[in-house]
Amino acid sequence: xxxxxxxxxxxxxxxxxxxxxxxxxxxxxxxxxxxxxxxxxxxxxxxxxxxxxxxxxxxxxxxxxxxxxxxxxxxxxxxxxxxxxxxxxxxxxxxxxxxxxxxxxxxxxxxxxxxxxxxxxxxxxxxxxxxxxxxxxxxxxxxxxxxxxxxxxxxxxxxxxxxxxxxxxxxxxxxxxxxxxxxxxxxxxxxxxxxxxx
Amino acid sequence: xxxxxxxxxxxxxxxxxxxxxxxxxxxxxxxxxxxxxxxxxxxxxxxxxxxxxxxxxxxxxxxxxxxxxxxxxxxxxxxxxxxxxxxxxxxxxxxxxxxxxxxxxxxxxxxxxxxxxxxxxxxxxxxxxxxxxxxxxxxxxxxxxxxxxxxxxxxxxxxxxxxxxxxxxxxxxxxxxxxxxxxxxxxxxxxxxxxxxx
Numbered sequence: 001x002x003x004x005x006x007x008x009x010x011x012x013x014x015x016x017x018x019x020x021x022x023x024x025x026x027x028x029x030x031x032x033x034x035x036x037x038x039x040x041x042x043x044x045x046x047x048x049x050x051x052x053x054x055x056x057x058x059x060x061x062x063x064x065x066x067x068x069x070x071x072x073x074x075x076x077x078x079x080x081x082x083x084x085x086x087x088x089x090x091x092x093x094x095x096x097x098x099x100x101x102x103x104x105x106x107x108x109x110x111x112x113x114x115x116x117x118x119x120x121x122x123x124x125x126x127x128x129x130x131x132x133x134x135x136x137x138x139x140x141x142x143x144x145x146x147x148x149x150x151x152x153x154x155x156x157x158x159x160x161x162x163x164x165x166x167x168x169x170x171x172x173x174x175x176x177x178x179x180x181x182x183x184x185x186x187x188x189x190x191x192x193x194x195x196x197x198x
Numbered sequence: 199x200x201x202x203x204x205x206x207x208x209x210x211x212x213x214x215x216x217x218x219x220x221x222x223x224x225x226x227x228x229x230x231x232x233x234x235x236x237x238x239x240x241x242x243x244x245x246x247x248x249x250x251x252x253x254x255x256x257x258x259x260x261x262x263x264x265x266x267x268x269x270x271x272x273x274x275x276x277x278x279x280x281x282x283x284x285x286x287x288x289x290x291x292x293x294x295x296x297x298x299x300x301x302x303x304x305x306x307x308x309x310x311x312x313x314x315x316x317x318x319x320x321x322x323x324x325x326x327x328x329x330x331x332x333x334x335x336x337x338x339x340x341x342x343x344x345x346x347x348x349x350x351x352x353x354x355x356x357x358x359x360x361x362x363x364x365x366x367x368x369x370x371x372x373x374x375x376x377x378x379x380x381x382x383x384x385x386x387x388x389x390x391x392x393x394x395x396x
Contacts, residue, residue, distance in 0.1 A: 004261060005251075005263065006244065006248045006251045006263070007248060007252070007261070009244040010244040010248050013237075013240060013244045018225070018229050019225075026287070027216070027217075028215050029248065031215060031216050032245060032249075033249070033261060033286075035214070035249075037249050039211075040246065040248075040249050041246065042207075042211060043214070044242040044243075045242075046207040046208040046211045047208065047211075047230060047238055047245070048238065048242050049204040049207065049208070050205060050208050050227065050230055050238075051231070051233075051235050053203075053204045054204055063202060065202050087228070088231075092201060
C-alpha cells in the first residue's frame with residue numbers, strides 16, 4: 001500500500017527542504033493533516049507570498065518588498081561606507097546589532113573556482129559600479145570566515161584598494177563567551193594575530 | 199530592522215511544525231526564497247491538497263481519499279481480524295510488511311488520564327460498534343509500547359474479551375539486528391518474558 005497521493009506529494013515537497021529526509025518529511029506531512037485548516041492555508045499563502053511579493057533591491061541586492069530597499073532609501077544612513085555580505089540573511093544579522101549605519105551590498109554567493117563561480121556570476125560588477133560614487137570612503141568586507149569567503153575578500157580588496165577606497169575586513173577571533181579550550185586552531189591563530197593592547 | 203513581512207510570516211508558519219525552532223525556520227524561509235517558483239507553487243498546492251482531498255474512513259478511521267478506504271473496500275481482505283493502531287501512519291507501517299491481510303481500526307490517540315483523554319475522546323466506541331459483526335474472531339492490539347499504549351491495550355482487552363473475541367497484543371522484545379548491550383531494561387524484560395522454545 002502506497003501513501004494516498006496527496007500525502008505522497010506533500011512528503012516529496014517537504015523533502016525538497018534542506019536537512020529534511022524521508023522520515024522527518026513523513027512526520028511533518030502527518031502533522032500537517034492534523035493541523036487546523038486556517039493554519040495550513042496561512043502556510044500555503046505565505047509560501048506563495050515570498051516568491052510573489054519579494055524581489056532584490058536593484059542597488060544593493062538585498063531582499064525587499066519595495067525597490068530600492070528600506071536601507072538604500074533611508075536618507076539618514078551613512079553613504080560613505082558599504083558593507084559587503086554574501087547573503088541577504090547576513091544583512092539582517094548585521095542590522096540586529098543596531099550599530100552599523102552605512103549601506104550594504106549583497107554578493108549572492110562567493111567566488112568558488114571549484115564550483116565554477118567567477119566574479120561575473122555574483123554581484124561583484126554591480127559593487128564596482130557603485131564605487132564610482134565619490135562619497136564612498138570605506139568598503140567593509142563581511143564575507144564568511146570560510147576558504148571561499150576569505151578568497152573573495154582578498155580578491156575584492158585587490159580590486160578596490162587601487163581606487164583609493166579604504167578596504168577593511170571584520171575581525172576574527174574568539175566568540176564572546178566562548179572557551180579557549182574548545183576554540184579551533186585557526187580561530188585561536190586569528191585571535192592571537194589580531195590581539196589588542198589593553 | 200525587521201524581516202520583510204512575507205519572510206516573517208513564512209518563518210512563523212515553519213515554526214508551527216514540530217521540531218522546528220526559530221533558527222531552522224529562518225534557514226528554511228531563506229531557502230524557500232531561492233527555490234524555483236514551480237517548486238514553491240507545488241509545495242503550497244500539496245499543503246492545501248492534504249486538507250482538502252483527504253478525510254477519515256467512516257469505518258476504520260484511516261486517512262483516505264475515498265470513503266470507505268481502500269482497505270475497508272477491498273473484498274479480498276480477511277474480515278475476521280481487526281488490528282487496532284493509534285495513528286493512521288501506523289497503518290502504513292503495518293501495510294509495508296505485506297503480511298497482514300485483515301482489517302484495521304485507528305484510535306486517533308490513546309487513553310491518557312493525565313491529559314484527560316477518555317474512551318469517548320478516541321475511536322473506542324466505533325471499534326466496539328464494529329465488533330457486533332459476528333464474523334470478527336480476533337482483535338490484535340498494536341498500540342505503542344508506551345505507558346499510555348499499554349494501558350489502552352489492557353483497557354480494550356478487558357472490554358472485548360467478555361464478548362468471546364480473541365484479543366492479542368504484538369510481541370515486544372529485541373529489535374532485529376539490535377545489540378543486547380544497548381537494549382533498555384524494560385525491553386530486555388519483555389524479551390525474556392516472551393522467550394520461545396527453539
